[in-house]
Amino acid sequence: MKGSPAQPLCGFSNAVVQILRLHGVEDYRAHDVLQDPDLRQGIKNYSNWPTIPQVYLNGEFVGGCDILLQMHQNGDLVEELKKLGIRSALLDAEKDQEKK
Ligand SMILES: N[C@@H](CCC(=O)N[C@@H](CS)C(=O)NCC(=O)O)C(=O)O
């Protein structure tokens, strides 16, 4: 990403942080490519993906901001987190809604 989860330095990186936060995912490793030109280029070569941010789940490249947003909207992100043993906080939020 660009910047840090606490202080994203680009709207695209910020969007990824916010989406993860919605699902209660705050504990992940983030690397600031603005601090490391080799990482900035190297990660693009590694994933064969031209832009930052890049999201990896269990070391597997998932996509950038657009793809994460799409996965958020179509429910895939909840499922992918489940595979990692992470229960999305959005499921509990939905339950709370039903009670009201
Ligand atoms: N559509 C992209 C948005 C990300 C994007 O366009 N990133 C640009 C601007 S931050 C980028 O990484 N450019 C190359 C670079 O800055 O090294 C996505 O889905 O992630």
Ligand code: FES
């Ligand atoms: S830093 Fe300018 S669009 Fe990301």
